[in-house]
Amino acid sequence: MRRLSDAGMRVFAERGYHQSRVDDIVRAARTSHGTFYLYFANKEDLLRALAVDCAQEMEALAAAVEPINATEQGFENLRDFLGRFVTTYRRYGVVIRAWMEDQVSDREVDRLGVRAFTHIASALGRRMEESGVPEDVDPTAAVTALMALLERFSYAVSSRDLGFDDDEMLTSLTRLIHRGFFRAAA
Amino acid sequence: MRRLSDAGMRVFAERGYHQSRVDDIVRAARTSHGTFYLYFANKEDLLRALAVDCAQEMEALAAAVEPINATEQGFENLRDFLGRFVTTYRRYGVVIRAWMEDQVSDREVDRLGVRAFTHIASALGRRMEESGVPEDVDPTAAVTALMALLERFSYAVSSRDLGFDDDEMLTSLTRLIHRGFFRAAA
Amino acid sequence: MRRLSDAGMRVFAERGYHQSRVDDIVRAARTSHGTFYLYFANKEDLLRALAVDCAQEMEALAAAVEPINATEQGFENLRDFLGRFVTTYRRYGVVIRAWMEDQVSDREVDRLGVRAFTHIASALGRRMEESGVPEDVDPTAAVTALMALLERFSYAVSSRDLGFDDDEMLTSLTRLIHRGFFRAAA
Amino acid sequence: MRRLSDAGMRVFAERGYHQSRVDDIVRAARTSHGTFYLYFANKEDLLRALAVDCAQEMEALAAAVEPINATEQGFENLRDFLGRFVTTYRRYGVVIRAWMEDQVSDREVDRLGVRAFTHIASALGRRMEESGVPEDVDPTAAVTALMALLERFSYAVSSRDLGFDDDEMLTSLTRLIHRGFFRAAA
DNA sequence: CATGAATGAGTGTTCATTCAT
DNA sequence: AATGAATGAACACTCATTCAT
Known part of the structure; x- marks a missing residue:
């Protein structure tokens, strides 16, 4: 099995x-x-099983998001989270893409995906609020953008052979996100 | 036809x-x-034809990117570009996704997609350089992240019924990107 | 088709x-x-189509049952009916057996079969009443028995190569049924 | 086992x-x-084993058919036989149907079925001869008809929930058969 | 004696593609 | 140019049967 x-x-x-x-x-x-x-039970059932695993990991990830503030520690926390997200995405990419675009008729798969991403989105949203989001940006737009960036960037680095492993890229990504989404109030 | x-x-x-x-x-x-x-010639050929149209529009878009600097005008230029990109994505989403994930064996479709996105990426990359990118961010990472954000955010707003039409979201997105990717040097 | x-x-x-x-x-x-x-649409659908044809013929048969009384004419009418029934059965045997034993999940096939047989049963039942059924026989039992005899006898002569064609057997069957089910009151 | x-x-x-x-x-x-x-040995082998049991009971039934004449005792004997036949059919219906329609490639199953039914048919045939069959009915037709009636009526009462248990129906059936097939000479 | 995980040939069904009209 | 009936390779899924434990 x-x-x-x-x-x-x-x-x-x-x-x-x-x-x-x-x-x-x-x-x-x-x-x-x-x-x-x-x-x-069938091909879709296998995807569903994989989706369950993936959702579990994603929710664990969501639960473990540490505060992301302007301090060095905040930066490290974000970096940690991003690294783990990309790693998870590397393993479960197909599943995630299957639920993002709803390629599958099974509602269960969808449900799992929406739930997992909602968990992460709200965890990040909370951290953004704490760090003080700029008032001129719609919070929904911010979270949507962040999730979009996360998901697609992970795809980009996991499909092509961009040498993501040397941590250079992770650091750059962390800086961009830290600056763009979290240090706004600073 | x-x-x-x-x-x-x-x-x-x-x-x-x-x-x-x-x-x-x-x-x-x-x-x-x-x-x-x-x-x-076959089903794929239709996709190829659509991809040609899409690539054309995308390259036109790339060619028309105005300078994006810290001024009010720079902001407006970015906003214009983003609005047009989302609009184009709304129309050609399937095609774009078909080439992003290589759902299609046809190498031609891929080639078109890569080329179109490369055009946009380099246009934006040039604007980022002009605006002065922070030295601590890898340029490739920055462009990759921006393209990822662009593509996926467009997908998000075009598939779900996020009321993107009232321009509120576009403005928020523009602010985030302007701040995160272009005003860095400011 | x-x-x-x-x-x-x-x-x-x-x-x-x-x-x-x-x-x-x-x-x-x-x-x-x-x-x-x-x-x-599928294999079952073919059976359903055949069942429709069969039901139609069976109901036509039911509608054409002439009075079956003790006269020579009554005998001839019964003989005619039986001959036509056996002929129809010869053509549609499989379909009929498919609906008798419910070999098929499709409720529609069942419905058609029940309806067709009910038509015939009630037509014959009516003729039996007219001819004066003996009071010591439950009418339901009589009709059930007659239908059973009809269906199975038809199967017997249509599957094995009992020389049914020479009309000898048809005459014998007619005599048995005429005597057993219709002339009872005589 | x-x-x-x-x-x-x-x-x-x-x-x-x-x-x-x-x-x-x-x-x-x-x-x-x-x-x-x-x-x-396989699925069919189980059916074969059940067919052996069934054939045994059927042949025992055939051996025990008492004289069926115009007397009250003859009627009772027929009633007894019919009751036992229906009871046996209730238990072994599937097996019997499997051999009647040759649903099974195994010739052995067929052979058993044919033999068992032939036994019963000839036992009844002999009783019919004794009771004096009318000369205008072909003996083969009569036996065929009787067996058909027997088999299918048993099926009807054992599958549907016709309240056969109250003996009413059994009595009616006995009367019909007694009259139609055995008292003809009376 | 008993088990049940593993097998793979066989079956119903779909759908891109062709071609006679 | 246009049609749409016909095709058959390809695929998901089933289930009788086997065999190592």
Whole structure:
């Protein structure tokens, strides 16, 4: 079962959810079709299972957001969060994209995605408020923008081989976000 | 042919590229399957045609980016650009997403997308340089982040019914970007 | 479409509904799978279509039942009816059996079968009343028995190669039924 | 093994032979797939085993048919036989139907069915001869009709919830058959 | 004796594409 | 140019059967 969901993640990541054939997954897991349907009701069910895992990690992430203020510590906290977000995204990218664009008819997958992102959005929103958001920016717009930036930037660095690993990029991203969204009041 | 590509855009937008059936498009255009294949080699070819249009508009957009500096005019120029970008995205969203995530095997579609986005990215990058980017931020990271923000925010406001029309959100977005990416040197 | 439903009837008759593969039908009709699904939503839908035809013929049969009394004419009327019933059964046997035993989840097929048989049963019931049923026999039991005899006898003569064609058997059956169910009061 | 064949009978009765999954049977018997194939070569083999039991009971029934003449005792004998037949049918209906319509490729099942029914048919045939069949009815037709009536009527009362238990129906059926098939000479 | 995870051939169904009219 | 009936390769999913434990 683990072999199958791992294979699923790999194959989904490679070809995208809809382009992935059950046969591909089964072959990647070195099992049979029968085994696949022993553990998952259907292809969508596998995505749902992955979505559950992903949502869990995302919500753990949301719960662990430390205060992000103008201090050095605040910067480090943001950096930590961003690093962990990108790492998680690297693993679960396909799932996240599957729920962002609603490629899947299953409402459950959607629900999980919305919930996970809402958790993160509100955690970040709270930190923004604490740090004092500028009054001339609509808070909804700010959170939307931040989430958009987060999600898409993660995609960009995880799909192309931008050398994200050397932390240079993470630091730059942290600076941009820290300045643009959190130190505004400073 | 125009009827077909219009229908294609509508249907793609509604269901996504891969979920769209040639039959849906043909029915939306009130034509026959035969006619479809008279004008397009296959389904992907229609997407390619739409991608050409989209790339054209995007490159026009890139060419028209006015200086974005700390002045009131710079702010207005950015605001103009963002508004036009979101509007274009609203129309061509599916196409753009089809090339961002490479949902399509056709290399041509990819090429068009990369080129269009590169044009915009470099136009913005040049404006950022002019406005004086902070030295502690990697330029590539900054451009990547800005493009990510742009693309995904546009998606967010065009898919959900965030009342983007009242310009409130556009103004907020402009402020965030102006502050975060362009006024850094100020 | 006619070719397909004819082929369907042949194949169903040969192997039974559930044992018939769409592929068998398609091959028998010398067409392709695609064509099958062009005219029928699925395998069950073909059965439903056949059931509609069958029900129609059965109800026509029911409507045409002439008085069955102790006279020579009554005997002839019964004989006519029985002959026509057996003939119809010969053509539609599979369909009828599919609805008698509810081999099919489709409620519509059931409904058609129940309705058709009810029509015949009540037509015959009415004729039995006219001819004066014996008071010591429950009318429901009589009709049930008659329908049972009709249905199963038809099956017996249509499946095995009992030489039913020489009318000998039809005459015998008519005599038995005339005597047992209709001349009781005489 | 007993648990399995009992479960088989129950499941077959509920869903019909072809619609029954080995898994259903195994679950109903609270055993495992492995155990099933320990006792039966395959699904059909279970049906064959049940058919053996059924054929045995049917032949016992055939052997015990008492004279059916115009006397009160003859009537009672017929009534007894019919009651027992219906009871047996109630238990083994699925098996019987499986062999009547040849739903099963196994020739053995067929053979058992034909033999059992032939036994009953000839026992009844002999009784009919004794009671003096009318000369204008073909004996084969008469026996065929009687068997048809028997089989299908039993099915009707065992599947639908016709209140057969109150013996009313059994009495009516007995009267019809006694009159129609056995008292003809009277 | 018993288990149940694993198998894979087989089946229903979809849909992009073709081509005779 | 336009049509739409026909095609068949491709795919998701099922289930009888096996076999290592």
